[in-house]
Amino acid sequence: MQASHAQPLSANPLRRLYQSVRNTTLELTRPFSAEDLMLQSMPDASPAKWHMAHTTWFFETFILGAHVAGYRTFNPEFRQLFNSYYKQLGSHPLRGSRGLMSRPSLEEVHAYRAWVDAAMLRYLEGEADENSAALIELGLNHEQQHQELILTDLKHALWSMPLRPQRVSRPRGVSNAPPLTWIGFDGGIHPIGHAGADFAFDNEGPRHDVLLQPFQLASRLVTNAEYLDFMRDDGYRKPELWLSDGWDVVCAQGWNSPLYWERHNDDAWLEFTFGGVREVDPSAPVCHVSFYEADAFARWGDARLPREEEWESAAVQSSSKFGSSESGSSNSGSSALASSPCVNGALLEDGGFHPQPARGTGLQQLFGDVWEWTSSPYIAYPGFAPAAGVVGEYNGKFMCNQFVLRGGSCATPASHIRATYRNFFPPHARWQFMGIRLAK
Numbered sequence: 001m002q003a004s005h006a007q008p009l010s011a012n013p014l015r016r017l018y019q020s021v022r023n024t025t026l027e028l029t030r031p032f033s034a035e036d037l038m039l040q041s042m043p044d045a046s047p048a049k050w051h052m053a054h055t056t057w058f059f060e061t062f063i064l065g066a067h068v069a070g071y072r073t074f075n076p077e078f079r080q081l082f083n084s085y086y087k088q089l090g091s092h093p094l095r096g097s098r099g100l101m102s103r104p105s106l107e108e109v110h111a112y113r114a115w116v117d118a119a120m121l122r123y124l125e126g127e128a129d130e131n132s133a134a135l136i137e138l139g140l141n142h143e144q145q146h147q148e149l150i151l152t153d154l155k156h157a158l159w160s161m162p163l164r165p166q167r168v169s170r171p172r173g174v175s176n177a178p179p180l181t182w183i184g185f186d187g188g189i190h191p192i193g194h195a196g197a198d199f200a201f202d203n204e205g206p207r208h209d210v211l212l213q214p215f216q217l218a219s220r221l222v223t224n225a226e227y228l229d230f231m232r233d234d235g236y237r238k239p240e241l242w243l244s245d246g247w248d249v250v251c252a253q254g255w256n257s258p259l260y261w262e263r264h265n266d267d268a269w270l271e272f273t274f275g276g277v278r279e280v281d282p283s284a285p286v287c288h289v290s291f292y293e294a295d296a297f298a299r300w301g302d303a304r305l306p307r308e309e310e311w312e313s314a315a316v317q318s319s320s321k322f323g324s325s326e327s328g329s330s331n332s333g334s335s336a337l338a339s340s341p342c343v344n345g346a347l348l349e350d351g352g353f354h355p356q357p358a359r360g361t362g363l364q365q366l367f368g369d370v371w372e373w374t375s376s377p378y379i380a381y382p383g384f385a386p387a388a389g390v391v392g393e394y395n396g397k398f399m400c401n402q403f404v405l406r407g408g409s410c411a412t413p414a415s416h417i418r419a420t421y422r423n424f425f426p427p428h429a430r431w432q433f434m435g436i437r438l439a440k
Contacts, residue, residue: 024147025146025147052113053109056116060073074112120136147411148348182216193208202384203395227289246296293430345365346368367417376403377403401426
């Protein structure tokens with residue numbers, strides 16, 4: 001019934017997890033003013049205040065309103081106001097108009113969160129049934145998704161303001177990315193998709209076999225220095241490198257660099273970060289590039305983007321710390337990444353909210369730093385069926401005109417990412433922490 005596959009946690013661990021995830025959202029938004037938190041800089045983004053209210057709406061709508069007898073809503077108008085896209089629940093405001101919501105105030109949104117949290121914690125003092133426990137775990141993973149969106153949407157909003165944070169004058173540490181090498185993987189039949197008891201979204205299954213040809217992945221992400229070589233070679237001016245739709249976007253939008261980059265003097269490039277405007281680090285992964293840019297760079301470099309099945313197979317083969325599947329295999333794609341040798345990228349808990357240079361050897365930066373574009377369209381796996389009811393709208397209806405990204409970013413919570421996780425965005429999108437890993 002749920003838009004997830006999970007074995008429900010017992011009430012007490014679920015209660016602690018609930019408190020932790022909800023507190024993280026408050027900590028992420030605490031440094032910003034009420035004015036910052038209601039900015040909407042483009043229709044694809046949302047105000048942080050809306051994110052805070054919408055994630056609360058999820059618990060009130062799907063848990064408290066459905067499973068707690070006699071529950072009294074905080075404000076009946078919020079049911080429509082903070083609905084995102086669940087058509088079966090009725091109408092909702094247009095996504096591009098969320099920045100017009102000066103009311104309710106930030107103080108009222110905080111009060112709404114406190115009201116729902118108090119009711120949820122009372123509910124979790126008892127034993128939640130299997131259905132509600134699975135929905136709560138879905139709601140917590142939903143909130144973690146919105147934590148990343150809070151950061152990326154705020155970054156775009158702050159960058160769009162006339163008064164940006166000042167340029168950072170302190171010196172930047174000098175680092176050198178390790179040489180890019182190619183790591184080979186055998187072809188054959190490989191299992192893909194989530195299995196086992198850990199949480200996963202419904203679009204990560206059903207688990208199924210795929211036939212892969214032998215392939216190679218780059219040992220690390222593409223760096224700013226390598227992308228600058230593409231730019232200096234007039235990569236943005238060579239239509240032969242671009243997909244037709246991509247070239248149309250480049251011409252219409254006037255793209256000549258990644259999002260948030262700006263030219264300083266004749267040759268120096270600066271980039272906007274949460275720490276202010278700073279000089280581009282040549283060794284750090286290039287970030288805020290679209291699928292079109294990633295595809296053009298790969299073609300320029302005589303390579304290609306990986307298929308999502310190749311990426312997942314490589315991630316599973318390169319780490320033995322992904323838990324176990326129902327069959328006892330280590331290929332289930334669970335979230336136990338902390339001790340994986342592949343996890344040396346920055347994640348949300350690092351607090352920098354900016355990708356860092358690669359370090360170490362082997363297949364690096366698989367998780368964290370930047371989401372990695374794949375060449376795979378976002379479509380259903382064989383045998384996929386949306387869940388019954390309203391939660392069936394969570395993922396399935398977006399399987400059109402989007403591409404899959406893998407691996408998480410510097411704004412992704414560590415407990416949220418796993419080898420089977422399928423993120424997806426349209427090919428023109430750039431405001432997420434998106435980057436490039438090459439394949440052959």
